[in-house]
Amino acid sequence: MYVRITRMALHYRWRLAIGLVAIFFAAGFQLAIPILIGNAVDTANNLFGDADARAKDALVLTAILLFAVSVGRGFSAMVQNYMGESIGQHIGYELRMLYYEKLQRLSFSYHAGVHTGDLITRGILDVEGVRMFVQTALLRSVFLVVLIGTGMYLMLTKDLQLGLISLSFVPFVAWRATVARLRLRSNWYSLQEKLSSLTKVMDENLGGIRVVRAFASQKHEMMKFDGASNEALSLANIQVGIRATNISLMSLAFMLAMAAVLWVGGLRVIDGEMTAGGLTQFLAFMSILLQPVRQIGMMVNGYARGAASGGRLFSVLDLEPDIQDKPGAKDLEITEGVLEFHNVSFGYEGEHTLNGVSFKVQPGHTVGIVGPPGSGKSTIAHLVPRFYDPVDGYITIDGQDLRDIKLESLRRAVGVVEQDTFLFTASVEHNVAYGDPWAPDDRVELASQYAQLGDYIERLPGGYDTMVGERGVSLSGGQRQRLSIARSIMLKPRLIVFDDSTAAIDAATEQRIRAALAELTKDRATIIISHRLSSLMHADEILFIDEGKIVERGTHDELLALGGHYNDLYELQIRPSEDSHPLDDEGGAS
Amino acid sequence: MATRRFSERTHEIPPKASIRRGPTTDEEVFGEAFNGQVVGRFIKYVAVYRKLLFVAIAAVLVFTVSSITFPLIVKSVYDEALSEGAPDRSRLAMLVIVFLVAVGFNFIANFFQELIVGRVAERILFDMRRAMYLHLQRISLSFMDKTEIGKLMSRLQGDVAALQEFVETAVFAIGDLVLLVGIIGAMVWLDWRLGLMTLAVLPTLLIVRIIWLPFARRAFLRARVTSSIVSGALAENINGVRVVQGMSREYVNYDLFDIRASDNLRAANLASKLGVMMLPIVDTLTGAAMAIVVVMGGFFVLGGTIETGVMVAFVLFVQRFFDPIRSLTMHYNVLQRAMASGERIFEVIDVPVDIKDKPNAIVLEDIDGSIEFENVTFGYFPDQPILKDISFKVKPGETVALVGPTGSGKTSTTALLHRFYDVWEGSVKVGGHDVRDVTLDSLGKQVAMVLQEPFLFSGTIFENIKYAKDDATREGIVEAARAVGAHEFIMKLPDGYETELEQRGGNLSLGQRQLISFARAIVADAKILILDEATASIDSYTEMLIQQALHRLLEGRTGMVIAHRLATIRSADRIIVLQDGRIIETGHHDELMELGGLYAHLYSMNYASFDDIPDELIQRATQAAQESAT
Known part of the structure; x- marks a missing residue:
């Protein structure tokens, strides 16, 4: 499923390329910030033993760089986000058109067997699901991989032991993300199905409102509604549960890693093996990662929904109409009309x-x-x-x-x-x-x-x-x-x-x-x-x-x-x- | 892909299109970002979960406070444990433990805020949808007559979903605000000079936002409106796909749809541009704030005014400081959408229920089945009465045929009996009780109705016949089907009574659907039966079955039939002839024929149905009747 959607994204080569370049810049700028801050702390601590004036100059220079890097980060984040949204919207548009075109061509035997409410739900909600996946999850996950990857490299080369401790949360988060994605995907799939049947119940009720009134069957109808609605609600609750567990566990792993950095790094600063600025770099780096780690939880949801929605959409898009033009079919030529x-x-x-x-x-x-x-x-x-x-x-x-x-x-x-x-x-x-x-x-x-x-x-x-x-x-x-x-x-x-x-x-x-x-x-x-x-x-x-x-x-x-x-x-x-x-x-x- | 442009057809002018491009009045309801009324109404739905929400807000607060604590602990680590002069291991150990305790609180609070907020948001969403749906079950048919189902569905689905997003964001937005205030407080507390200098960037942000807002708002709304137009076009095409294919209009429709979808693409794109524009602005300001901290903080540290830890804490805070600002910006879109959606939802909920049970309404039970109309005047629009001072009685067990040209008030008469609408003047009585004095529910159980166009639900045939009669037995259902002569064809279907019906019963013929709806009325077992006979002619085989079924249906019940078939009319105990909302003749077929009035004249015209007689012929018949009367 992801492969297919990604392949669609590849149609927008230029946007994708610009987006990816922007990602590298954004990640680079992002990572430069902790390094600069670390330097600033060390300078302020006057560790280099410079004269006061030169330290001040150094601070001003760092500040200017910090400002420039932030501006750079802002612009590359803008380009990256815009490209992500733009590709998402184009894919959404493309899917809509494909879906529309396919529905128009699918033969009567297909349409007789499906409920219109279901088709409409797919055309609206599932297209949205795929679009959101491309827009918020696809490019951003590349960004995260680049960010964490580069950060890993920098930290590990700077200090292997402390780097490993800082990154100890990564395998756990990756494992949770996989588990949650799979569970959420099947949950999303069932939830979309249930929402479709809820749509069906409501649509028929409103269409047949005179029958409903004539038989004074509001109670019966409300029972039907509650049945469908409660099923959907309990699925939605399960989903919230998975999400909450997931997000909080991921944050926990991250914060524990940070505590470990604080302890080990603190000991090393006390032992004089490390500067205070060096430790600050690690901490600042981690605080930059805090938000992305929280986003992983949301992205996992985007992946899961994208797969469920994509599955529902492609199952229609892949149908071949059983009635269609033969290759080499000719226009009808009417001579008499027999x-x-x-x-x-x-x-x-x-x-x-x-x-x-x-x-x-x-x-x-x-x-x-x-x-x-x-x-x-x-x-x-x-x-x-x-x-x-x-x-x-x-x-x-x-x-x-x-x-x-x-x-x-x-x-x-x-x-x-x-x-x-x-x-x-x-x-x-x-x-x-x-x-x-x-x-x-x-x-x-x-x-x-x-x-x-x-x-x-x-x-x-x-x-x-x-x-x-x-x-x-x-x-x-x-x-x-x-x-x-x-x-x-x-x-x-x-x-x-x-x-x-x-x-x-x-x-x-x-x-x-x-x-x-x-x-x-x-x-x-x-x-x-x-x-x-x-x-x-x-x-x-x-x-x-x-x-x-x-x-x-x-x-x-x-x-x-x-x-x-x-x-x-x-x-x-x-x-x-x-x-x-x-x-x-x-x-x-x- | 089937792409073909109008231009290829050398047409300059646009085609006659069924899908409009511009927004309809319905979609023009533009939302304010904050609408006090909507929020106020909304709070009522939220208040149901106030206990849970208090827990949630508590969790959000704990989460926020613990989040603010982290940099403070780090600061202490620097200042107390790592200070150059006196490094202190035990102090470090203690602070790390404090940090771990904060992590624990943070974890628990995080879990509960996500869980409770998420679940409450889902509940509220389902509650609101239910409230709207329940209301739609109660409001008068005159509202439902005028409303497109697709539009209602979009409120029941799309708008409710927009509100769900709102609940989730609202609670987190509270968290963001608390975080913002907390960070500002912490910074000022740590060092007020540095704090205020850092905050100096805030007014700039505010000004930028004020300029940006109106543009963004328009763009977001445009994106939403175009998207709802696309959805409407899709829905209509799906519903009418047979016509589309039969008329080979695929290409034209594809192009028309493309125009709409492209409009939406452009609008969404513009909204994106405006949305991402805020990113470099916020980041530039973050950079400025950090630069201030580094230069001024650094100078202070160098000058010995503050400790290193304070500066580190400041840097960490500045990073966090803009996160809530950024997410509050993002939430703005959600908020605005929620206001528009809220308005659309409350619009439905606010439609007054003009037909409802009186406080001490009677429950109708064991009535005799008599009907009485007493000087009834009624219409749908003020000053345009459809029924004018109508009075008649129907004895228990009697079958009365209502006959008259289109617009004479037959349907209105039956609708009043069921209290779909309330009379303007006079009264309608069932079993001696005014319909306004009894509960609607019990009235419905006493008065069954068979509609002209049978409506079947998705589900099995069995479920359709049983419908709302939950205590019906399988034998009872089969018996009802036998009574109306539907049993035979049902048994021929692949799964008999368990055969799943296609949408609207598409896999049955019109006549068969009619028979099922008869069986449904028999199962409902009401004292009084209203029957709106189908005007469409049905194949003669089913027609015969239907005529027989009619007799079964009316056996032992009071019947009021809007009759079109001459056979039905003739076999009625009494015929009431309506014209222009008045009863002009009443009696048995033979009596009316003898009378030589309108009925006799219309009857002699030999139309299959009275409804289809052209107006001029009716006028002629009326004149003839008047002449023969004088």
Whole structure:
């Protein structure tokens, strides 16, 4: 994980290089300070036996150097920190873009299996986790290694014994850091998971607030919340415990080493083996290390969180969408616009929802598909734009296998109007023009009129600029479906699939939509999937699907004459005591 | 990576975008670095843990004092044990032991300050989230109707997390301040002249900070606002990913997202620049202070005015002196963010709960299931009544169909029965009790509701049917599923009742979801059932099941149905026809047909649902009804 993140950091070679140079300078300046202070103490003690005036000069010189070194340290610390943050932010940006791009490409089968709350948490919190790791832990740990390493060298060469004593805390701190990092990593991982499920609980509660209210189930909901929340809390508590133990133990080791330096160094000063200034250097050096040692505790946490978050992010980034362009895929070339299913089967784990389905839709023709729920109707709608691939058989448009075509060209050519309409929080205009964002206004209006939504939109307070979606005007089920139809015809698709997309639209309006679309679809292949016979009885061919197989096919009249399933359904849908047919008032437009 | 720019499409103008670039009003709530009101409110949540926090602050104090002691002990070592004239081993040994004792205190205090502060911060975080969430469960639906869930979620998550940081930093900031005061005190005590000279650098720092602050503040806020825009864009794209893919809008969206993410990158970068700018300034001042100590302290030592130890202690203190200043600078960002977040959290908590139990509300038990509306007037906006002086009674066990064009007040009528809102005038009674006199909880147990769009939760089918009825048995659940005819299709699913539902029940058809929600209502076993029939037509097979299920559902209960299906309407015991918030006709289907009013006219138009009849036709029917009445 760290290797991967570090590799990403290597993209920013210059920043990294400048940052590393700054680190060496910062460490150098940092270490020069105790040496200068030691000198100053010795000078002040007049150990060199200089004349008073020269001692004063020496002190002033040391002071100037000390000041210069401090300024130098400040600037190199600035550069180092800035480079760290900058690389972190760039990596965060890069990860966000990669994640976004990957989510957009991952196929329907992936999205059906994950909760949106979980994906959002990863995109926000986990990206942040990796960014923080790069920003605060990655470069700073190099700084610490350089600082402690150089310091070690200086101290050991100056005085081996005292140097070893000063540094005795290092192995202990290193060992604690490793132990804590591993424990924190698994803890962070579980904590992120728990926070994701807490998000899920809250998101669903707010989404289904009417159900919650209707069943007066606040208590039940609070129990669910408390369950998820307390689990997360206890993990968070464990984390705090690890951190507290860790930080305090590390400081303890450090302070004990300092006490040892004081004792041994003090004895040596008493024995005259060492100057007071020499001892001060060691002590000043150690007091410079105090803050970094405290930071190790935080850095360990950064490492652990970075690994947990990186793991969660990369597990998504490493997924290969199961639907993607083949190498050498070509743009779809439509000559006539004939769609054909060749013996297509589809399903999961041996259970087929479609079984050897073959049919052909000619341009200008309409095929209606009807059948009981779960018979596989919607699967057909999802196969045409290649949201899924068939497990057996193949689908062609003008003889080109869908799997050999570039996805984008295919999906631009195929318009699928789905049953559930997702509205973006944006104006009506932007929602209708979603697939063709540069469309001129008059086309947006025309499409809306075709979908019989134009009049309604014009009556809205802001017309086409009225906001819809979660925060905007709420549209009824039928209005949403009409918007979805308008959105699809904006793309001027060469093939149109209506997947039960008029269920919430009343029969009369539906007929008006069909009449309006007649001109548009006259040279295009159309598939209408519906359970309402009035929606598809005028199709050129009707397929009755049951358990994934076409069991009956023919025109409305042929199927009625057959007296099979279709006929039964027809009988069922005709209102028992009605004398008139719903279509009759609209003059049976087709 | 899928990078393609607008320019490649030779488009000069930006696309019609669903993701806005600028901040929304919601994000414009700019936070003050210190907002007394927010802090005051916040203290209430902190006060719950005051005992723990006192321990924590005590630990912070012990930690700080022991930290200040170290240089002082070192000073004593120099002056008492190592002084040139009279080195003293036993004195050294004693001082080292004192040092070790201080280390011990330091260790224990350090552990407890980290542990308690960390845990209390986590608790407060969870408490506040819970308080907000609990409040959201209570506030009236009219607020929830107007609010975007994503926005609430960002308050429940992001803002609460920002406060957690604040609690942690706040306690440590107290430590920093104490340390600062302690160090200043120690320095002045050791040698007041040297102390004051060293402190002379402080005013410079103060001036620099005052200049720096407004710039930094703006930069930090900008970074936060752009970041929340990016999160919003990501969330919307995840939710609408099917449309995105179906319409091949990936490239456009990618570019749009890139613009937002780049905005954020730039803003964050600027904030970093301003943040790190303080480092050389602080270090320059540290250097200046050290130089003063070395020159003046050195002169004093040379002149014999002070001892070497004092100078050493000063140098060690100066090193420490700027640490708290530096971290207080860093904390400023956290503090500011916390104030903005606190405001956003309290905004939610402050939404008044207008529907709540009376002090001595009755618990509804064993009621007969009658409903009475008495001269009810109600609306959502002042001066725009939706229901106007409505009165009707429903006998126990009776099924009443509410019928009328869109906007006639059907949904409002049922919502009042459940006391989602309070009436303006008149009263709504359930089992003879005014709904305002009974507890909301017991009312909910007596009145069940099936919504038009069935909402299912993640979890198994079993859990969804059982829902809030914790004492429901497995047999009871299966029986309910059988009663509504859902058992068959459930058993066909791979894991039967244990089948995990996808988000919002995505792996079931609309009709199946409807049946599950019926079963849920049966399990809830309420005396009164409100049913908002789905307008969407459902496949005929499920439709048949649903019609049968409806009868089962209403058996032995009082039913109020917002009916769309003609079959449902006809089988109701009584039909109430609403128009413009008034009851215009009431009676059984045959009676109403005979009456020849609006109902008869609408019915004869043969629409699948009354809701979808175009306005002009309704007007015509109304006129026709009025004409035939006169």
